[in-house]
Every structure is written in C-alpha cells, then in structure tokens.
Amino acid sequence: MTRSTSGASLSGLTGLYCYFLLLSDAWASEGCVCVWLMPSEFMDVNYGVPLKEYLLSRVTLLQIHRFASEEVQFGDALVSSAVVCFRKTLPPKNHLVNFSFGGTLNTPKMLQALMLSNLRADSKWNGHSSDETKSTSCARLSDIFEIKRGLATGDNKFFILAPEQVRAHGLPSKFLKPILPSPRYLRALEIKSDPHGNPILERKLFLLDCRLPEVAVQRDYPRLAEYLESGKHDVAKGYLCRSRSPWYSQENRPAPLLLCTYMGRSRTENSGPFRFILNHSKATAANVYLLLYPRAELSQALKERPELARTIWRWLNGLPPKVVLSEGRVYGGGLHKLEPRELGNIPADGIVRLLGASFKNPSRQLHFFADRDFRP
DNA sequence: AATAGGAGGAAGTAAGGGTT
DNA sequence: AACCCTTACTTCCTCCTATT
Structure with a gap:
C-alpha cells in the first residue's frame, strides 16, 4: 500500500479514515465543499499531523465540530467523533476556522473562531488552546x-504474584520485587514503606523477575524452573515474552x-x-x-x-x-x-x-x- | 448492565556492536 | 564509514473485564 498521499508520507499506525480523506482529494472538484463524519482522534495523535497539514495548507478549512467524548455517537463503537468541513480551494489570507464542541453540529455548546495562521499541524487541536501555554512557558516536566x-510483563497473572502464590510455588525471594497493585486498588496517594522497602499496603504483590538463563535456573532453582515450565506453553508464546530472552525476563x-x-x-x-x-x-x-x-x-x-x-x-x-x-x-x-x-x-x-x-x-x-x- | 479501570498486541525507534 | 543485525525498550491502538 502506498503511504504517500499529496506528497506527505503517513505513519504506518495511521487510521484508515485518514487515507480515505487524503486520497479522496483526487476525486474532489476544485471549489467543492467536503464534509466528513469521522473519528476525532487525528487531532490528538502523532499520525494525524500530515492530515492536519493538508487541512491547513491545501484546502480551506471551514469548520471542525467535535462531539463531546462522553456523548458517544454510535451505540456500537467507542469512538470519539468529529465533523470536518472544508472547501477545496487554497485558503485566503486571514482566514478564520470555526471550532465547535459538544452538543450537536447545529447547536454546539461551544463555538470559537480561530485564525488559521495560529493553528499548527504538530500541536493538538483539542480546544484547550494549549498553544498559548506552550509559547510562554519554558520548562516542562520532561x-x-x-x-x-x-x-509490560507479557502476562500479569503469571508474573505478578500474591505472597500465598509465592509460598505455594516455593519461589526464591531473590527473584521477587515488590510491585504496586493497579490504581483501582490503590486508594492512598502516598506509599509508605516498611524497613525492607516493601510498600505498606493491604494488597501485597511481587513481580517475578529473573534474568538467569534456563539452564542455570534448572540447576540451582528447581521450584522456579517448575513454575516457569508451567508457563512455557502459553505465556512464553505471547508477543512480548516471545521476543525476549530468556522469555521470562522483565524490563x-x-x-x-x-x-x-x-x-x-x-x-x-x-x-x-x-x-x-x-x-x-x-x-x-x-x-x-x-x-x-x-x-x-x-x-x-x-x-x-x-x-x-x-x-x-x-x-x-x-x-x-x-x-x-x-x-x-x-x-x-x-x-x-x-x-x-x-x-x-x-x-x-x-x-x-x-x-x-x-x-x-x-x-x-x-x-x-x-x-x-x-x-x- | 453500566462504570471504571485494565491489558497487552504489534509496529516503531534508538543504541550498540560486529562485519564488510 | 556504511551497513546490518540484535536488543531493549517506546508508542499507539483497541478490545477486555472486575466491581458495583
């Protein structure tokens, strides 16, 4: 498949709807109005940059309406939706684009007109006007x-274990690291520690993390070898484990x-x-x-x-x-x-x-x- | 059944090291 | 130096599931 549309090359992760819109440029007559109902994701993610580039420079962007993400537009799809409307002509100077949000296309909850020249393909078009903060601030969290x-363990059920499971399988403590439970089970915002460095939490969990090659495990840690053997048929075949060596090693x-x-x-x-x-x-x-x-x-x-x-x-x-x-x-x-x-x-x-x-x-x-x- | 949170597949990149 | 390959992550995407 060609990834080159209108001169821009698209990331392999691009949603099909972006190809659709960009390729249809060849079908549209000069001056015609195009209206698309499609996912709004391209406005947030990296693969959307070439599409935004197209909307900014190759056509005259008239309006983008973003439906509120809480108000799902399709009963059978968890997708955020937008209506994108443009005319196939080069944009005039000082062109204003209507950005509307929430409610319906005809009666949006919010409507603002933005100067085309203030929009950038490489920033998010999510109506939070983060561009202002970007230009005035210097330091970022990064x-x-x-x-x-x-x-990413490759199989949380296999690699993340409760103390009972650790005991039941007789796993050596030198290959177990404490790991936090998922946010659902973590009520506190501050994790205290006991003298061993283990978090003081109701739900205690350990990550099985051993980097020794299989022969060494078999020779020195038979119980661990036995446990690993039990995952060899399914866990080891998963995508992440398959591409690691040994398959049970962790990031x-x-x-x-x-x-x-x-x-x-x-x-x-x-x-x-x-x-x-x-x-x-x-x-x-x-x-x-x-x-x-x-x-x-x-x-x-x-x-x-x-x-x-x-x-x-x-x-x-x-x-x-x-x-x-x-x-x-x-x-x-x-x-x-x-x-x-x-x-x-x-x-x-x-x-x-x-x-x-x-x-x-x-x-x-x-x-x-x-x-x-x-x-x- | 709805809500809120979860999981991991799979393509992508960077870095390092060896070979031509 | 250029190239190739491997390893070790990183990023994006989409569907899943435990709890209420």
Whole structure:
C-alpha cells in the first residue's frame, strides 16, 4: 500500500479514515465543499499531523465540530467523533476556522473562531488552546523527570504474584520485587514503606523477575524452573515474552519516586482523572502507571532537601485538570489517557521555581536552564 | 448492565556492536 | 564509514473485564 498521499508520507499506525480523506482529494472538484463524519482522534495523535497539514495548507478549512467524548455517537463503537468541513480551494489570507464542541453540529455548546495562521499541524487541536501555554512557558516536566511507562510483563497473572502464590510455588525471594497493585486498588496517594522497602499496603504483590538463563535456573532453582515450565506453553508464546530472552525476563524499571496513573475518567470538575503518587517504597509498577524518575538536577536538590519531594508531589496533584487533560487524549466514552511524552509536555515552571529556591549558588541555577536549552 | 479501570498486541525507534 | 543485525525498550491502538 502506498503511504504517500499529496506528497506527505503517513505513519504506518495511521487510521484508515485518514487515507480515505487524503486520497479522496483526487476525486474532489476544485471549489467543492467536503464534509466528513469521522473519528476525532487525528487531532490528538502523532499520525494525524500530515492530515492536519493538508487541512491547513491545501484546502480551506471551514469548520471542525467535535462531539463531546462522553456523548458517544454510535451505540456500537467507542469512538470519539468529529465533523470536518472544508472547501477545496487554497485558503485566503486571514482566514478564520470555526471550532465547535459538544452538543450537536447545529447547536454546539461551544463555538470559537480561530485564525488559521495560529493553528499548527504538530500541536493538538483539542480546544484547550494549549498553544498559548506552550509559547510562554519554558520548562516542562520532561526537563525535570525522565518519564517512562511502567513495565509490560507479557502476562500479569503469571508474573505478578500474591505472597500465598509465592509460598505455594516455593519461589526464591531473590527473584521477587515488590510491585504496586493497579490504581483501582490503590486508594492512598502516598506509599509508605516498611524497613525492607516493601510498600505498606493491604494488597501485597511481587513481580517475578529473573534474568538467569534456563539452564542455570534448572540447576540451582528447581521450584522456579517448575513454575516457569508451567508457563512455557502459553505465556512464553505471547508477543512480548516471545521476543525476549530468556522469555521470562522483565524490563528494567527501578522503583520510581513519583508515579502517575496512566488512564482514567474525569471524576469531578476539580479532580482530574489522573492521580500522582509519592512512593517511599522499593516497589516498581506495571504499565498502568507512568513512572517519574528525577533527572540529575532534581536528584541533587533532593539530596540536599528531601522534603522537596513532598512539595513537588503536592504541586503535581494541584495541577488544574484542564492543563493535564489538554496534553493527553480522550477515547469514546470519556476515557482519558496520557502517554509518557504527553505527561512530559506539561509546563513545569512551578517546579523550577521550587528548585530555584534550593540553589544557593546562582550558577547552579543557570546550569539547570543551560542543560535543557542545549538538548536537541 | 453500566462504570471504571485494565491489558497487552504489534509496529516503531534508538543504541550498540560486529562485519564488510 | 556504511551497513546490518540484535536488543531493549517506546508508542499507539483497541478490545477486555472486575466491581458495583
């Protein structure tokens, strides 16, 4: 299949509807009006950039209506919907585009006209006008934290075990790391630790993480070998395990200082769907969390002022939901998600100010900014 | 049955190391 | 240096399921 449409090349992850719209350009007469009812996802995700490029520069974009994600338009599909309307002519100077949101196409809940020249193909078109914050703010969360998604085990039921299961299978403790339960079972926003580094929680879980080759396991840890053998027929054949060696080895994710839940639904106006968790334990976390590891500058500051962790954690939880949501994406039915890079895009000048106070030597502070300015 | 949260497949990229 | 291959993640997408 050709990925080249109107000169732009599309990512292999692009939804078919984008191909459809772009290819139909060849069928449309000059000056005709095109109206599309389609997923609104292209406005949030990376694969949508070439389509947005097309809508900005090749045709005259008249209106985009986004249905509210909570109001699913099709009974049998959890997809967020939009109506995209444009005329096949080059856009005039100072052209205004109507962006409407919520309600119906004829009676939207919100309507705003935006200058075409203020829209960019590489930013999100989700009506939160995050472009303003982008231009005025300098530091982002990714300058302060390395953000990673939690580990994908390949089979949580097999690799994440309760203490009873650990005992029943006689698994050696040196291959077990504490791991947090999923957000559903985690009520607290702060994880306390016992002297061994195990989190103090009702639901105690351990990740089976052994990197020894199979022969070594068979020779030295017969009970573990026996347990692994029981997963060889199904677990080891799954996509993730199949491409790892040995198949039961796990990704490397040290216990993070801070975590963010990876998906959720808006609960109320002032409490967003994402929670930030302060972790004092040695527990790692699975891919239902995003893990925030302090970068060098923050690590240094934390050594001098450990209480800073709590301040930053409070700051993160105090972020207005709107700011966080505008970086993420939303799926039909109102399920919000945040990918690591999207969390990293959140403006973090507030944290830089907190850090600034901890730097007695001004040159160190300068170094902090220099560090991010010289990154490509 | 609805809600809220969950899971992992699979393509993609980056980095490292060996070979031509 | 250019190329190839492997490994180790990263990102995006879509459907699933436990709890109420």
